Amino acid sequence: MPLLEITTNTAIDNIQGVASQASKLTAEMLAKPESYVMVKILPEQTLIFAGNNEPAAHIKLKSLGLAEDNTVDFSKKICSFISTQLHIKSARIYIEFSSPARHMWGWDGKTF
Numbered sequence: 001m002p003l004l005e006i007t008t009n010t011a012i013d014n015i016q017g018v019a020s021q022a023s024k025l026t027a028e029m030l031a032k033p034e035s036y037v038m039v040k041i042l043p044e045q046t047l048i049f050a051g052n053n054e055p056a057a058h059i060k061l062k063s064l065g066l067a068e069d070n071t072v073d074f075s076k077k078i079c080s081f082i083s084t085q086l087h088i089k090s091a092r093i094y095i096e097f098s099s100p101a102r103h104m105w106g107w108d109g110k111t112f
Contacts, residue, residue: 001105001112002030002063005040009047010055010086018085025081029074030063049092056092057082064112066099 004026012018019039027034049056059078074097079090102112 001036001107002026002032003038003040003060005042005060005062006057006082007042007045007047007059008055008057008086008088009045009053010043010057010088012041012043012086015041015043021085022081025077026061029070029077030066032063049094054092055086055088057086057088057094059093059095060098061095062098062100064099064102064105066097068097068099071097 004022006018006022019041022039022041023034023037026032026037026039030037047053047056047058059082061074061078075095078095079093082088082093083090105112
């Protein structure tokens, strides 16, 4: 049920490796089995931030029961990961957190 979506205007050489590491990070942060985690990466997208096209990223973390008290910690961990893996300054990363109602998240022909 957790979804981590990474959109960036940069190319990613080892996209499968980055996706795999992002999946592990997401599972660890949320204390959920990695078998529930989905990672979506959209590289080389048109993305202008602060009026220029220097490396930037827009991240979405969506999970049922996402604890609002933990978003500061999640932000630090995600920014560190993106900065390390994609060489994007944390000041050029926006993160969108969301926790949908269980009936608004579907899987396997039903909802949670």
